[in-house]
Amino acid sequence: MSHKSPKDFFAPLAVGAPAPLREIPARPSRAIHFFDPSNPKMVDKIPQMVGTVDVLLGNLEDAVKADNKLAAREGLVRIAQETAGLGGHSGPTQLWTRINSLDSPWVLDDLTTLVPAIGDKLDVVMVPKVQGPADIHYVDRLLAQLEAKAGLTRPILIHAILETARGMANVEEICGASPRMQGLSLGPADLAADRKMKTTRVGGGHPGYLVREDPVGGDIAGERRTFQQDLWHYTIAKMVDACATHGIYPYYGPFGDIADVVACEDQFRNAFLLGCVGAWSLHPKQIEIANRVFSPSADDIRHARRVVAAMGDGTGAVMLDGKMEDDASLKQCLVLVELADELSRIDPTLKELYDSIEVD
Numbered sequence: 001m002s003h004k005s006p007k008d009f010f011a012p013l014a015v016g017a018p019a020p021l022r023e024i025p026a027r028p029s030r031a032i033h034f035f036d037p038s039n040p041k042m043v044d045k046i047p048q049m050v051g052t053v054d055v056l057l058g059n060l061e062d063a064v065k066a067d068n069k070l071a072a073r074e075g076l077v078r079i080a081q082e083t084a085g086l087g088g089h090s091g092p093t094q095l096w097t098r099i100n101s102l103d104s105p106w107v108l109d110d111l112t113t114l115v116p117a118i119g120d121k122l123d124v125v126m127v128p129k130v131q132g133p134a135d136i137h138y139v140d141r142l143l144a145q146l147e148a149k150a151g152l153t154r155p156i157l158i159h160a161i162l163e164t165a166r167g168m169a170n171v172e173e174i175c176g177a178s179p180r181m182q183g184l185s186l187g188p189a190d191l192a193a194d195r196k197m198k199t200t201r202v203g204g205g206h207p208g209y210l211v212r213e214d215p216v217g218g219d220i221a222g223e224r225r226t227f228q229q230d231l232w233h234y235t236i237a238k239m240v241d242a243c244a245t246h247g248i249y250p251y252y253g254p255f256g257d258i259a260d261v262v263a264c265e266d267q268f269r270n271a272f273l274l275g276c277v278g279a280w281s282l283h284p285k286q287i288e289i290a291n292r293v294f295s296p297s298a299d300d301i302r303h304a305r306r307v308v309a310a311m312g313d314g315t316g317a318v319m320l321d322g323k324m325e326d327d328a329s330l331k332q333c334l335v336l337v338e339l340a341d342e343l344s345r346i347d348p349t350l351k352e353l354y355d356s357i358e359v360d
């Protein structure tokens with residue numbers, strides 16, 4: 001049973017806080033690029049990345065050394081204040097942060113520092129290791145209090161990382177815990193540890209997770225092909241369903257084998273095909289992969305537009321290239337066409353590509 005009536009859901013949680021959004025804006029976020037705001041070499045590259053990546057995320061949690069937590073937080077404030085075109089709910093590149101986990105000694109200072117200083121720039125706060133709706137309720141109320149105090153006019157959204165077994169069990173409630181909920185990411189490394197999976201990687205597959213073809217002629221010692229399976233299929237599909245149910249956005253998380261750009265692309269594409277809208281980028285070279293994979297190809301859009309044209313008023317069934325198309329395949333095509341429209345609004349190269357497509 002919800003602790004609120006539906007009517008209360010869209011009332012601000014603190015006097016003077018901005019009204020919650022009724023719909024989460026569909027802003028392209030193909031790559032959420034992580035950087036450590038305490039790392040001078042990474043910080044140097046941030047201004048030139050604006051406009052080339054949909055989201056820049058100042059990471060304060062794991063991968064930032066304990067001794068650098070304060071420097072990271074202060075570095076993020078500086079970057080947000082000094083970088084043109086970054087954040088502010090309308091710039092070409094969104095500004096997100098990943099705060100420290102809710103049981104850490106740093107998280108309260110993360111939020112009480114960032115919201116007054118750069119709350120007008122911060123689009124989304126990513127919350128790690130979310131266990132259930134109570135974690136979201138806590139951040140929701142605290143953000144409302146801080147937004148009211150800072151006089152913000154637009155609510156900061158919340159993104160939860162699914163990286164505990166309990167978080168997975170509560171995924172539906174997490175998605176519906178607040179109108180601030182923007183989306184979910186898979187956190188495969190922490191989730192694997194929490195589930196006691198026997199892997200040692202940050203995302204991606206494993207050669208031991210396979211199926212083997214049946215013996216030919218009953219000869220179990222004979223040559224038998226094996227097929228590597230996707231360790232994350234169930235988890236991503238469950239996340240996608242929960243997000244779609246609640247009108248928020250699912251993302252694949254990190255792919256830690258930076259050198260293996262081929263497997264990274266495969267993992268991102270699986271997530272794209274299953275319904276995710278983006279993935280994390282840990283290294284500059286992963287941005288291009290995510291931008292490409294999470295943008296529909298020209299062939300996809302050509303086909304989708306042909307189906308839209310052939311379906312006329314959208315009802316009934318038609319044959320196109322020997323295949324049956326109907327209301328349901330039309331709806332799939334519209335997902336792609338709408339995504340192409342959204343991307344065209346922020347990416348001139350894609351706009352040119354999609355505008356150049358001729359439909360016979």
Ligand SMILES: CC(C)(COP(=O)(O)OP(=O)(O)OC[C@H]1O[C@@H](n2cnc3c(N)ncnc32)[C@H](O)[C@@H]1OP(=O)(O)O)[C@@H](O)C(=O)NCCC(=O)NCCSC(=O)C[C@H](O)C(=O)O
Nearest residue numbers: 034035041042045062063163187188189190254282283284
């Ligand atoms: C992975 C890295 C440690 C690799 O760094 P490095 O060895 O320095 O790589 P390169 O020498 O190839 O770097 C070339 C130059 O690019 C700069 N660089 C590297 N990464 C970034 C970046 N993310 N943003 C901006 N610039 C970057 C280097 O400084 C080099 O600069 P220069 O020397 O001037 O040419 C490193 O990429 C890294 O730390 N990445 C981020 C890692 C991270 O954020 N991890 C946390 C997210 S994953 C996670 O938390 C798990 C998840 O929660 C789960 O549970 O699954």
Ligand SMILES: [Mg+2]
Nearest residue numbers: 062163187190
């Ligand atoms: Mg993690």
